[in-house]
Amino acid sequence: MTLYRFVNPDEKLEYGEEKSKFEGTISSSFVYNPYMFLDLQTQRNKLPITKYRNEVLYLCEKFQTLILVGSTGSGKSTQVSQMLLDCGLCKFNKSIVITEPRKLSAITLATRVAEEQNTNVGHTVGYSVRFDNCCQPDTKIKYITEGILLNEMMYNPLLVNYSVIILDEIHERSLMTDILMGLIKKILKKRPTLRLIILSATMDFTQLKSYFNLNPGNNPDDDTAAVLGVEGKCYPVSIYYLNEPTPNYVDESINTVLKIHQSRKPGDILVFLTGKEEIMLAVNSIDDYNIKHTDDKIKLLPVPMHGMLTNDDQLKAFRPTPRGYRKVVFATNVAETSVTISGIVHVIDCGFVKLKWFNYKFGADSLITVPISKASAIQRAGRAGRDQPGKVYRLYTEEAYNNLTNATPPEIMRSNLTDVVLQLKAIYIDNILRFPFLSPPPAKNLLYAMEMVKALDAIDKYGNLTKDFGTIMAELPLPARHSRMLIKSGEMGCSSEIVCVLAMLQLQEPFIFPKFGNTIYKAKKMHRNFEVSEGDILTLLNIFNGFQKSHNRKQWCNRFFLNYNELCRAQKIRTHLLDLMKKTKIEIKSCKGDTRIVVKCIASGLFKNAAYLHYTGVYRSVGIEEDLYFHPKSLLHYVNQPQWVLYDELLETTKLYIKNMMVVTPSLLLEVAPHYYSSPTL
DNA sequence: GAGCACTGC
Numbered sequence: 220m221t222l223y224r225f226v227n228p229d230e231k232l233e234y235g236e237e238k239s240k241f242e243g244t245i246s247s248s249f250v251y252n253p254y255m256f257l258d259l260q261t262q263r264n265k266l267p268i269t270k271y272r273n274e275v276l277y278l279c280e281k282f283q284t285l286i287l288v289g290s291t292g293s294g295k296s297t298q299v300s301q302m303l304l305d306c307g308l309c310k311f312n313k314s315i316v317i318t319e320p321r322k323l324s325a326i327t328l329a330t331r332v333a334e335e336q337n338t339n340v341g342h343t344v345g346y347s348v349r350f351d352n353c354c355q356p357d358t359k360i361k362y363i364t365e366g367i368l369l370n371e372m373m374y375n376p377l378l379v380n381y382s383v384i385i386l387d388e389i390h391e392r393s394l395m396t397d398i399l400m401g402l403i404k405k406i407l408k409k410r411p412t413l414r415l416i417i418l419s420a421t422m423d424f425t426q427l428k429s430y431f432n433l434n435p436g437n438n439p440d441d442d443t444a445a446v447l448g449v450e451g452k453c454y455p456v457s458i459y460y461l462n463e464p465t466p467n468y469v470d471e472s473i474n475t476v477l478k479i480h481q482s483r484k485p486g487d488i489l490v491f492l493t494g495k496e497e498i499m500l501a502v503n504s505i506d507d508y509n510i511k512h513t514d515d516k517i518k519l520l521p522v523p524m525h526g527m528l529t530n531d532d533q534l535k536a537f538r539p540t541p542r543g544y545r546k547v548v549f550a551t552n553v554a555e556t557s558v559t560i561s562g563i564v565h566v567i568d569c570g571f572v573k574l575k576w577f578n579y580k581f582g583a584d585s586l587i588t589v590p591i592s593k594a595s596a597i598q599r600a601g602r603a604g605r606d607q608p609g610k611v612y613r614l615y616t617e618e619a620y621n622n623l624t625n626a627t628p629p630e631i632m633r634s635n636l637t638d639v640v641l642q643l644k645a646i647y648i649d650n651i652l653r654f655p656f657l658s659p660p661p662a663k664n665l666l667y668a669m670e671m672v673k674a675l676d677a678i679d680k681y682g683n684l685t686k687d688f689g690t691i692m693a694e695l696p697l698p699a700r701h702s703r704m705l706i707k708s709g710e711m712g713c714s715s716e717i718v719c720v721l722a723m724l725q726l727q728e729p730f731i732f733p734k735f736g737n738t739i740y741k742a743k744k745m746h747r748n749f750e751v752s753e754g755d756i757l758t759l760l761n762i763f764n765g766f767q768k769s770h771n772r773k774q775w776c777n778r779f780f781l782n783y784n785e786l787c788r789a790q791k792i793r794t795h796l797l798d799l800m801k802k803t804k805i806e807i808k809s810c811k812g813d814t815r816i817v818v819k820c821i822a823s824g825l826f827k828n829a830a831y832l833h834y835t836g837v838y839r840s841v842g843i844e845e846d847l848y849f850h851p852k853s854l855l856h857y858v859n860q861p862q863w864v865l866y867d868e869l870l871e872t873t874k875l876y877i878k879n880m881m882v883v884t885p886s887l888l889l890e891v892a893p894h895y896y897s898s899p900t901l
Numbered sequence: 902g903a904g905c906a907c908t909g910c
Contacts, residue, residue: 320907320908321906321907321908322907322908347910349909349910350909352910364907364908364909365908365909366908366909367908367910369909370910371910374910393906393907393908394907394908395907493905494905495903495905496903496904525906526904526905526906551905552906553906553907556906557906572905572906573904573905573906574905574906575904575905575906586905588905630907638909642909694910695909696908696909727904795909795910798910799910802910848902850902850903850904851902852902852903852904870904872903872904873902876903876904878904
């Protein structure tokens with residue numbers, strides 16, 4: 220927040236450099252702060268939460284769990300921890316921990332709170348996220364990501380070093396939050412002195428209260444949970460609906476942008492669409508409009524905003540709108556939770572969102588476009604009222620709004636739970652079907668996960684974590700099939716290679732695919748330099764090795780149309796994994812170019828994901844009566860189709876797509892997974 | 902022929 224306070228407007232800013240330390244994740248340190256120019260104490264006094272100091276402290280004293288409901292801008296994430304610290308709740312060498320769903324929130328909040336406490340971050344106030352631990356043994360307030368707390372529980376199941384746990388952004392209902400809530404509920408029963416504070420924007424708090432209320436009887440005096448509402452800082456937002464439903468929300472959103480523009484109402488516009496494709500379409504339409512309307516006094520400045528943009532491109536949406544322009548940001552759901560763009564007066568909401576939904580039948584994630592929930596619609600509308608009264612144009616009818624569900628189903632209900640089961644087992648949760656989930660996931664998803672964990676040898680036939688093997692699998696920050704691969708690679712003597720493969724498989728998109736002109740073909744040609752007959756996964760290894768050997772890595776990436784930021788991330792992940800391998804005693808050894816060993820090792824992790832070429836010309840998975848296709852981004856798309864492949868992932872969009880595959884033979888499958896395959900099935 | 906958003910000592 221403080222980064223750009225004293226920058227001269229004429230200075231050319233190197234946005235890209237400044238952000239690179241946050242490793243390419245989407246990031247906004249531009250959280251809106253209307254009191255930026257006042258001194259810190261005055262700023263703090265103006266926050267709505269400050270008025271509730273006595274209530275917060277009283278309720279914390281009296282109740283074990285406090286649910287604090289308040290919309291954005293109330294100051295709860297920064298102030299509550301400090302109130303508790305100031306009144307001495309950190310006695311006996313215990314500290315306060317606050318979990319955040321995103322790394323950047325943890326870092327910026329800790330930096331801010333340290334500033335308010337008049338210290339540097341890393342002393343009294345610190346943060347801890349993957350790759351970046353900025354805490355000391357005497358740190359009293361720790362802002363950490365949710366995964367870190369879960370990890371701490373594996374070594375310290377009762378979290379005895381904390382006197383207060385604060386869970387932030389509970390309304391987002393991330394997979395991790397839901398697991399943490401279940402685990403902390405168990406801890407609360409065993410540690411009556413522990414305090415839990417739940418911070419949430421709009422959400423059904425009666426459900427939360429009864430979930431955390433450990434009162435065994437009916438007497439309200441014995442309640443252990445309380446709710447406190449705090450108002451936020453938000454300007455009124457007028458809502459407009461369509462009279463008739465629209466057949467095409469992308470076109471409708473562009474029409475609405477132009478209507479706002481032609482009516483000459485001032486203010487920037489934020490448009491919510493569902494994906495990259497739609498966003499590019501919309502940006503192009505506005506560009507076309509600009510070409511035809513060069514005489515407009517104020518010009519439209521279309522800006523895309525989605526997760527696949529490079530750092531520099533992401534930051535364009537945050538730059539102040541130049542004089543003579545009206546900024547129109549076309550965004551996915553990133554703009555609903557992860558980033559805040561100031562200066563937005565008009566919000567256009569298409570009413571849909573793309574969600575990942577786990578399908579236990581195929582063991583695949585499906586990406587589906589569904590209507591948003593009322594909570595999302597309200598959240599999106601709120602983006603218009605951050606610094607002045609705003610307007611939201613909903614591209615659906617009022618009746619359609621009334622028919623929306625109250626909230627999006629929490630992530631835990633629609634996720635592959637394999638890793639969750641593994642982690643819960645590692646925290647000594649024996650009966651996972653009886654775990655106190657706030658929203659219990661479908662039983663079939665849980666059974667799928669348990670079957671998977673069993674097939675990977677992480678649990679024995681009694682459902683206990685296998686000694687060493689399963690325990691190490693749970694400790695590694697990788698999907699279970701990848702953890703298995705890494706452990707096996709130690710035994711097979713190819714871990715130096717596998718650790719690179721795994722680092723690459725964690726990336727979202729190592730390739731750059733240009734959209735226009737002859738660069739499309741040039742990129743394809745350059746990518747084919749890395750192609751090998753064994754398939755995508757070894758191609759990734761080739762790329763990683765090339766990247767490491769290259770002298771000027773950035774230049775090298777540009778030449779081969781590869782994503783520099785992503786490859787740097789792969790390198791960080793590799794270093795991190797090598798560290799963990801030393802700790803967990805996985806031998807680090809190279810097979811010195813013997814591809815057969817690498818292939819065999821990969822197969823020992825992915826054996827469950829086998830597909831064969833059906834006589835119809837498409838692929839069929841063993842056990843799934845469904846056509847599978849190579850993902851269009853697969854480099855082996857145009858060469859001869861192999862008879863048998865293993866794949867890392869299955870993704871359902873318009874079809875069931877195989878992502879990252881490797882050519883295998885049935886005999887190899889029998890060799891690496893005799894417990895899973897028998898010759899007749901192959 | 903095409904992928905929402907995050908995260909892991």
